[in-house]
Amino acid sequence: MKISGSEILIECLKKEGVKHIFGYPGGVVLNIFDALYDNKDLRLILTRHEQGAVHAADGYARASGKVGVALVTSGPGATNTVTGIATASMDSIPLVVFSGQVPTMLIGNDAFQEADIVGITRPCTKYNYLVKDVKDLARIVREAFYIASSGRPGPVLIDLPKDVTVGKADFLWPELDIRSYKPTYEGNKWMITQGAQLIAKSKKPVIIAGGGVILSGASKELREFAEHTDIPVTMTLMGLGGFPGSHKLSLGMLGMHGTYYANKAVQDADLLIAVGMRFDDRVTGKVDSFAPNAKIIHIDIDPTSIKKNVRVDVPVVGDVKRVLAVMNKVLKEEVKEQWGEVRKAWLKQIGAWRAERPQTYTHSDEVIKPQFVVEKIYELTKGDAIITTEVGQNQMWTAQFYKFDKPRTLLTSGGLGTMGYGFPAAIGAQFAHPEKLVIDIAGDGSIQMNIQELATAVINKLPVKVAILSNRYLGMVRQWQELFFNERYSHTKLDENAPDFVKIAEAYGAVGLRATKPSEVEPVLKEAFRIKKTVFMDFVVDWKEKVYPMVPAGAAIDHMLFEQAEKKAEKKLKAVK
Amino acid sequence: MRHTISVLVENKFGVLSRVSGLFSGRGYNIESLSVGETIDPQVSVMTIVTTGDDSVIEQITKQLNKLIDVIKVTDMTELDHVEREMVLLKVSPRQQDKAEVLNLTEIFRGRIVDSSQKTYTIEITGDEKKIEAFVELMRPMGIKEFVRTGKVAITREGIKK
Numbered sequence: 001m002k003i004s005g006s007e008i009l010i011e012c013l014k015k016e017g018v019k020h021i022f023g024y025p026g027g028v029v030l031n032i033f034d035a036l037y038d039n040k041d042l043r044l045i046l047t048r049h050e051q052g053a054v055h056a057a058d059g060y061a062r063a064s065g066k067v068g069v070a071l072v073t074s075g076p077g078a079t080n081t082v083t084g085i086a087t088a089s090m091d092s093i094p095l096v097v098f099s100g101q102v103p104t105m106l107i108g109n110d111a112f113q114e115a116d117i118v119g120i121t122r123p124c125t126k127y128n129y130l131v132k133d134v135k136d137l138a139r140i141v142r143e144a145f146y147i148a149s150s151g152r153p154g155p156v157l158i159d160l161p162k163d164v165t166v167g168k169a170d171f172l173w174p175e176l177d178i179r180s181y182k183p184t185y186e187g188n189k190w191m192i193t194q195g196a197q198l199i200a201k202s203k204k205p206v207i208i209a210g211g212g213v214i215l216s217g218a219s220k221e222l223r224e225f226a227e228h229t230d231i232p233v234t235m236t237l238m239g240l241g242g243f244p245g246s247h248k249l250s251l252g253m254l255g256m257h258g259t260y261y262a263n264k265a266v267q268d269a270d271l272l273i274a275v276g277m278r279f280d281d282r283v284t285g286k287v288d289s290f291a292p293n294a295k296i297i298h299i300d301i302d303p304t305s306i307k308k309n310v311r312v313d314v315p316v317v318g319d320v321k322r323v324l325a326v327m328n329k330v331l332k333e334e335v336k337e338q339w340g341e342v343r344k345a346w347l348k349q350i351g352a353w354r355a356e357r358p359q360t361y362t363h364s365d366e367v368i369k370p371q372f373v374v375e376k377i378y379e380l381t382k383g384d385a386i387i388t389t390e391v392g393q394n395q396m397w398t399a400q401f402y403k404f405d406k407p408r409t410l411l412t413s414g415g416l417g418t419m420g421y422g423f424p425a426a427i428g429a430q431f432a433h434p435e436k437l438v439i440d441i442a443g444d445g446s447i448q449m450n451i452q453e454l455a456t457a458v459i460n461k462l463p464v465k466v467a468i469l470s471n472r473y474l475g476m477v478r479q480w481q482e483l484f485f486n487e488r489y490s491h492t493k494l495d496e497n498a499p500d501f502v503k504i505a506e507a508y509g510a511v512g513l514r515a516t517k518p519s520e521v522e523p524v525l526k527e528a529f530r531i532k533k534t535v536f537m538d539f540v541v542d543w544k545e546k547v548y549p550m551v552p553a554g555a556a557i558d559h560m561l562f563e564q565a566e567k568k569a570e571k572k573l574k575a576v577k
Numbered sequence: 578m579r580h581t582i583s584v585l586v587e588n589k590f591g592v593l594s595r596v597s598g599l600f601s602g603r604g605y606n607i608e609s610l611s612v613g614e615t616i617d618p619q620v621s622v623m624t625i626v627t628t629g630d631d632s633v634i635e636q637i638t639k640q641l642n643k644l645i646d647v648i649k650v651t652d653m654t655e656l657d658h659v660e661r662e663m664v665l666l667k668v669s670p671r672q673q674d675k676a677e678v679l680n681l682t683e684i685f686r687g688r689i690v691d692s693s694q695k696t697y698t699i700e701i702t703g704d705e706k707k708i709e710a711f712v713e714l715m716r717p718m719g720i721k722e723f724v725r726t727g728k729v730a731i732t733r734e735g736i737k738k
Contacts, residue, residue: 118591122594122595122598123602126645127645178645180587180645180647181645302643303643304639304643307632307635307636
């Protein structure tokens with residue numbers, strides 16, 4: 001029996017196990033929306049902006065491990081998804097985004113609401129399709145979900161001309177056959193053995209865990225690996241939660257705002273075992289001075305990540321989970337070295353660095369320190385929550401002061417650094433885990449970039465909490481201006497009272513709470529967690545607070561600025577310049 | 578160093594844009610690019626001439642392989658191979674140079690494919706050095722127009738003795 005393209009699409013989504021779609025209707029997708037109207041299996045969540053829809057699908061994907069799905073109309077609907085798609089692309093998040101397109105016969109005519117979205121998104125998708133014939137639709141949807149979720153995951157866009165959604169064809173669920181796409185999952189055994197030999201010989205090894213650990217579900221294997229070999233673990237921003245932050249071998253995050261001891265350990269290491277990470281510039285600092293004495297074992301599913309930024313001694317292309325499982329086996333059965341004594345000295349040295357400069361800040365009884373809010377959130381949730389962040393100081397303080405023990409509990413835009421990501425991502429995460437506490441730790445700048453999604457949260461009765469660290473500045477940029485631009489705060493000052501976040505929340509039907517003193521932080525958080533509604537918490541924090549430690553852009557990662565020695569370090573920095 | 582890279586791709590719309598977008602997006606240089614169908618009409622072959630140090634070429638090869646539509650990438654420079662390029666030249670020689678033009682074309686195994694009262698159009702095929710030499714010799718004869726196809730390359734097969 002022949003059915004319409006819209007119906008075929010719905011059948012395909014059901015086959016792929018999709019339950020939630022985040023979307024926004026428009027002219028050329030009317031037929032799809034009409035087909036969704038009576039459908040009981042698929043729930044379409046109407047956001048208030050297409051960017052919000054894609055971030056929500058992204059948050060859903062990160063929290064659940066499933067493919068996130070978004071559906072938007074042509075032209076502006078499609079172009080509004082670009083930031084969301086690029087965000088997912090940089091962080092390797094599996095998404096399938098459906099965009100409407102003008103009818104095939106009008107494509108290229110500058111028709112109303114036409115945009116060449118396939119051309120526009122080519123560099124920020126893993127792959128994209130323009131469906132030209134309804135007979136190809138089922139195959140393309142199947143391929144898209146497979147490509148999005150296999151290998152190094154990423155977003156895939158499918159552009160659907162209106163006539164394709166109307167045209168009829170038989171629905172056949174095709175076999176997958178993409179001859180030119182065969183991701184490598186199994187690591188080369190010889191390389192893994194070479195790596196194991198290096199590990200056995202190493203006196204000062206460090207593991208750097210990235211987002212790949214979380215994407216491949218390798219937390220258990222990583223923990224077994226680290227514990228068996230007694231090697232300390234530092235994480236990239238994307239890797240947080242991949243290894244327990246409260247574990248004694250955890251060094252926290254490394255890089256530009258990493259811990260002193262993580263950066264010291266990496267710089268002093270004789271061996272780095274990089275697991276599912278890509279040596280981003282925020283991690284390496286000045287590449288030429290990065291880990292000067294270390295040999296590097298690099299495990300990643302994407303061959304292009306290896307040797308892209310740093311030299312690598314032992315490259316292992318493969319799925320992190322499978323490679324680590326083999327590595328653990330090799331280490332236990334073939335290598336059997338005793339590294340106890342050697343490690344003791346190394347861990348003692350790291351302990352000394354940790355004692356020298358612990359991850360901390362100056363407490364205050366007068367003003368709310370933003371780090372204090374993050375610490376309190378951790379204390380009250382005991383780490384049992386899904387945390388999303390916006391981008392900037394709020395993101396870094398969250399990474400520094402919240403100990404992520406489990407994977408998929410931190411959802412943050414790492415690669416692209418998208419302000420406005422956290423709130424819609426929290427909405428997506430709440431749909432994936434209705435029973436969990438989901439908190440967006442935001443800044444007063446970032447939250448305003450997708451604040452319209454308050455309507456989505458309230459109408460869907462989502463108990464999402466938003467903790468706004470209000471410093472009335474675009475804080476991270478202000479921090480750079482203070483440190484490197486002679487305190488010339490060019491266009492980073494936001495208005496003192498506009499907007500009033502409590503009133504905004506109330507206007508949308510959410511609950512608004514405010515804390516202006518440190519003593520009010522805990523009561524406000526407790527109240528927010530108690531209420532089963534969307535809550536905005538406005539924490540009026542110390543605007544002067546900066547994210548420390550900090551490695552200035554272009555410096556080596558052990559060349560750090562600290563709060564305690566602010567002035568002294570500034571001078572030192574000028575000397576370096 | 579200069580490399581000639583042969584890329585087998587799915588013969589679909591948009592593939593050329595994916596490949597050229599990869600080069601422009603990552604700041605790699607394309608010196609020449611030629612595309613055509615293979616014996617299998619569903620597969621095309623692109624011959625790309627690019628320059629870069631070893632690490633750049635390694636990245637280019639890996640990035641090309643990562644594209645979903647790319648079936649196979651071969652760096653011809655590492656292999657024994659034959660390269661050819663075709664050039665069409667329109668020259669307008671003085672009366673006294675005409676014989677020399679014909680003579681040189683003969684020596685370089687070129688062909689005159691069109692002529693008028695004032696011009697000859699010459700087709701010449703060969704590797705880079707041969708073409709360069711020919712062009713240099715023709716330059717004083719008055720080159721009016723010049724087009725080239727970009728390189729194509731194929732590997733040599735070993736001969737069993």
